[in-house]
Amino acid sequence: xxxxxxxxxxxxxxxxxxxxxxxxxxxxxxxxxxxxxxxxxxxxxxxxxxxxxxxxxxxxxxxxxxxxxxxxxxxxxxxxxxxxxxxxxxxxxxxxxxxxxxxxxxxxxxxxxxxxxxxxxxxxxxxxxxxxxxxxxxxxxxxxxxxxxxxxxxxxxxxxxxxxxxxxxxxxxxxxxxxxxxxxxxxxxxxxxxxxxxxxxxxxxxxxxxxxxxxxxxxxxxxxxxxxxxxxxxxxxxxxxxxxxxxxxxxxxxxxxxxxxxxxxxxxxxxxxxxxxxxxxxxxxxxxxxxxxxxxxxxxxxxxxxxxxxxxxxxxxxxxxxxxxxxxxxx
Amino acid sequence: xxxxxxxxxxxxxxxxxxxxxxxxxxxxxxxxxxxxxxxxxxxxxxxxxxxxxxxxxxxxxxxxxxxxxxxxxxxxxxxxxxxxxxxxxxxxxxxxxxxxxxxxxxxxxxxxxxxxxxxxxxxxxxxxxxxxxxxxxxxxxxxxxxxxxxxxxxxxxxxxxxxxxxxxxxxxxxxxxxxxxxxxxxxxxxxxxxxxxxxxxxxxxxxx
Numbered sequence: 001x002x003x004x005x006x007x008x009x010x011x012x013x014x015x016x017x018x019x020x021x022x023x024x025x026x027x028x029x030x031x032x033x034x035x036x037x038x039x040x041x042x043x044x045x046x047x048x049x050x051x052x053x054x055x056x057x058x059x060x061x062x063x064x065x066x067x068x069x070x071x072x073x074x075x076x077x078x079x080x081x082x083x084x085x086x087x088x089x090x091x092x093x094x095x096x097x098x099x100x101x102x103x104x105x106x107x108x109x110x111x112x113x114x115x116x117x118x119x120x121x122x123x124x125x126x127x128x129x130x131x132x133x134x135x136x137x138x139x140x141x142x143x144x145x146x147x148x149x150x151x152x153x154x155x156x157x158x159x160x161x162x163x164x165x166x167x168x169x170x171x172x173x174x175x176x177x178x179x180x181x182x183x184x185x186x187x188x189x190x191x192x193x194x195x196x197x198x199x200x201x202x203x204x205x206x207x208x209x210x211x212x213x214x215x216x217x218x219x220x221x222x223x224x225x226x227x228x229x230x231x232x233x234x235x236x237x238x239x240x241x242x243x244x245x246x247x248x249x250x251x252x253x254x255x256x257x258x259x260x261x262x263x264x265x266x267x268x269x270x271x272x273x274x275x276x277x278x279x280x281x282x283x284x285x286x287x288x289x290x291x292x293x294x295x296x297x298x299x300x301x302x303x304x305x306x307x308x309x310x311x312x313x314x315x316x317x318x319x320x321x322x323x324x325x326x327x328x329x330x331x
Numbered sequence: 332x333x334x335x336x337x338x339x340x341x342x343x344x345x346x347x348x349x350x351x352x353x354x355x356x357x358x359x360x361x362x363x364x365x366x367x368x369x370x371x372x373x374x375x376x377x378x379x380x381x382x383x384x385x386x387x388x389x390x391x392x393x394x395x396x397x398x399x400x401x402x403x404x405x406x407x408x409x410x411x412x413x414x415x416x417x418x419x420x421x422x423x424x425x426x427x428x429x430x431x432x433x434x435x436x437x438x439x440x441x442x443x444x445x446x447x448x449x450x451x452x453x454x455x456x457x458x459x460x461x462x463x464x465x466x467x468x469x470x471x472x473x474x475x476x477x478x479x480x481x482x483x484x485x486x487x488x489x490x491x492x493x494x495x496x497x498x499x500x501x502x503x504x505x506x507x508x509x510x511x512x513x514x515x516x517x518x519x520x521x522x523x524x525x526x527x528x529x530x531x532x533x534x535x536x537x538x539x
Contacts (some may be wrong), residue, residue, distance in 0.1 A: 003383035006403035006449050010379075018380065029450075035404070036445045037426040048380075049403065051450055077439075077500075100515020101497050102430060105439040106446070234513035236428065 001039045005048040007187045010099070012057055013181035014189035016048055020179055024049035024208030026080035029053075030073055030111035031105055043125060055296055055300055058110075058213060061085070072110025072212045077101075079109065087220035090166035090244045090323070093227040098162065100236040110212045112163045112173070114204065117266075119146065120155035127199050129154040138252035143302040148309055151300060155195050157204065158263045163187060164323065165262035166227045167243035168270065173216045178265060180208030186216065193267035202264065223248045223256075226329065229263075230311045239263045241308050243271075243295070244313035247283060254278045259295060259320070262311050271295035274316065283324055285317075291319035363434050381449060388452050392417065393461040399448065403425065408432045408443035411458060419459035419488035423517070430516030431489035433496075434458050439498035442515075459488035470539045471495045474532060479523030486518045487504055494530050502538025 004027075009015040019026045027046035029035055030053070038044040052058055058073040061082050068084045080095045098104055116122070121130035121137045130137040131154060138146050138156040145146055146156045172189045192204055206212070225246040229239035242262040248255045257275040260268050273297035281287055295316040299309045322329025387400045390407075392415060399414045411417040411434065420443050421431040427445040434443045435457040462469035471494050474480070481487040490513070497504065497512040504512065509530045518526070533539055 001404040003402055003404055005383050006381040006447065008379055010380075014379070029447075032445050032447070032450070033427055033442070036447070039404070040425050049447075051447075053450065099511040100430065101440045101493055101500075101512045102427075102433055102515045105496075106441055210393070234510065235517065319383045 002045050004039075004046050007048055007050045008054055009050060009052070010054055010296060012055055014176060015052055015055055015211070016178040016181045016209065018048065018050045019211065020209045022188045024179070026050055026208075028114075028211050030108040030114075031075065031106040031110075033106050034115045036113060041123065041125070043116075043123070052211070064216065068217045070109055070215045070217070072113075072214060073108050074232055076104040076107045076109070076112075080104065087223075088166075088170060088217060088225060090169060090225035090227040090246065090319075092161060093322075094162045094166055094229070097227075097229045097231060097239070099234070103141060103236065109163060109215055110228070113161050113167075113189070113212060113215070114206070114247060115160040115318040117157035117160050122157060123314070128157060128196055128201075128203065129199050130156070131199070139302060142304060144304040144307075145238075146194075146302055147265045148296075148299045148301045148305055148312065149261070149269050150195055152202070153195060153197055155266045156196070156302065157266055159193060159265065159267050160238070160263075161268070162229070162239065162242070162262065164181065164268045165242055165260040166225065166246075167215065167217070168260045168268050169225060169246040169258045170220075170223075171218050171246075171258070174212045175214040175216065176206065176210050177213045178211060179207065184213070185211065189271060190268070195266040221248065222250065223325045224325075226319045228315045228319040228322055228330065230315055241311040241315050243312065243319040245316070245319040247278070247320065247323050249283060249324065252282055253280055254283050257320075259291065259316055261295065261312055261316065264299075264308060271316065274293075278320075285318060285321065285326070285328055288320040288326075288328075334385055366535055381427035384514040386449070388449055390415075390448065390451055390456060391454070392456045393458060401448055403447060403449045405448050406444050407434070407441075407446045407448045407456070410448040411443055411456075416459040417460050420492075421485055421489060423486070428517070429486070429489070430493055430513075431486045433489040433492040434497055435492060438496070438499065440493050453504065458494075458530075462491065468535055469495065471498065471529065475526070478525040478529040478532070480517075480522050480529050482520035482522050486516060486520075490516045490518065494526065494533075498530065498533055502534065504530070504534045504538075509534065 007018040026048040029049045029051040042155050058071040060071045076095045147158050173186045174189050177184045198231045223246050228245040229242040231237050234285050247257045257278045259271040259275045274291040292313045296313045318330045344445050375459040385400045388438040389396050423429040427442045493516050
């Protein structure tokens, strides 16, 4: 790690002030499970690290506007136990899949949403786009864990967030504060992620000096939700593909549905057409299969990752069935 | 590690390691340079912005306060092992993928290599060394022995601490819950069967 200053604000306003020094070459420290490793590899080299763990307003979970407002510094084990999140099963499924007590204690919701891609070219110092002498290292090299959607541009990594699919399926919004202490905007999480076209662009809309303060979940009426992650290992691992579904069923037919795939593209992918064909019909195994086929029909796999199309397909099908408690939804 | 050697760990006028040797004591509270630093340390307080230079901080490890002079970039694992000689916690993979560096911070299992030492000011840190009290060892430690839950032993302290933390929170855990909870610890020798047997036995007794 390169040397850096360490700042420990007590309030959100103080945090933003501290983030804006050094021309904005600062980093937000939450649980540290990603940032510390990025700084060890010198992939992130801030002049100052702003540790948010002592800002009480960022660690609350409370009811708001009928929904739930979760501070970005809330840890996974706090989310797992919190009664206000009982109706948001798809989030619980993600925490169950993070099979390490250490990461559940350290990891935060905001940290997960801002986790940088695990692309091995990026993590080895070749940048998010991994282009060397005009050649895409991902395209020419080992791309078994890379994108099968949205990979026609320069970016071919997959979005690392494990909560984003479930949260986007629920219609969650994020509160972005900064750069000035008075500035705050609420944006749908669906619009939070971007696919960088240039090497100096990031993976989210966050600008220097900004941070996510809270995540807001809409009221849970009758919706049922689930996340299905395809994990290779029993222990701590990243999903090869994932899907989250949030469906509302009334009178035996689907009234509303949202399906979001994760770890298949540089951003979470909303499978709009797949969700639409479910509307007005019973959610049967056949219907889930059909939706899954449609969800992956536009996939453009790279040379080594064609297998991920089937994994994403299965994840969509099982997330739908898991949401309604059907045995074919798996565990 | 890319640059461990050039890390400036102690101030120029004070060599902590020699001090510890000379004093024969682990507690270095008297080594504080100024009364101002002493006041800050006693309040377990650090200023809101700490420069990138070495700073004296107080860490509470296994029930005792220790003063160390480190840069903000120094991890808790480095301080525990290299400054305070608590060598139970191990570094295997510096990206936090193995769990061998597990310690308890305020009772919660934490990867010491993925946490800055300065983040832990004011917190209670427990390493595997705290599980021994004279001739008495924690039931997790004796359980590891009983179930032959180690081979080379390198991952063992981290596994023991993760097991301790897990059972504290889930005293009646099922086998599946144990396997999930301890999934962040890796043993290259493959002693998982012994470890889960140890955890299961303790869970059946209510997590003692």
